Amino acid sequence: MNRKLDIHVGGDFDAMAKRVAEAWHLAEKGEVEGREHLTFVSWDALSKVMTAKRMELLRHLHRNPAVSVAALARSLGRDYKRVHEDVESLSAAGLIERDETGLHAEYAEIRTVIAL
Template sequence: MTDLRITVGKSLREIAAEVTDAVHRVEKGETVEAESSINFADWDALARTLTAKRLELLRHLHRHPTASVRALAAALGRDYKNVHADVQALTEAGLIERGETGDLRAEYDGIQTRIAM
């Protein structure tokens, strides 16, 4: 497992430059390690997405991949509707993965955050 890198405020130009650099390195025969990363437009977007309850949910999923939202809500002792909304937001942001059978997972060991100035 690896860390998930979250950046805040990185421009599309910066992201495109990183991708272009990786492609050029591969073309030269260099090994380029795959990296999981998510960029949020600004601090407010990150703060709206990664609340304390959602971080608790992610930690639980990291330790205990769960078959369904209902099972996750029960394990956390939280209301199904709220957990469903949290899972939807975290999935859309790329922080939760759904397996082929619909199971929920957070398959990274940590989150590294970099906020552009």
């Protein structure tokens, strides 16, 4: 899958409204951008979710979907409890998908835009 994600950090309501309006206009024209957006209110909020270990987990899961958290922990050589915590956090943020076949990280690209 070739999904793309833009993570926005900070910014104001007007910037978010502009992204929504642009997406709406593209949809009205029948154009699908193929890019999704996720917004964090601050750098602190993003850094609580996206740690180095979680980024490693996302990369691994992108290449190797797992049938369960236990299987993912084994393939990473990490403690089950910590991997479970990471999966919960990344799932809550919308970065990992869970379905009847297991765990998936289907974004081919994640870009981060940080407002100053």
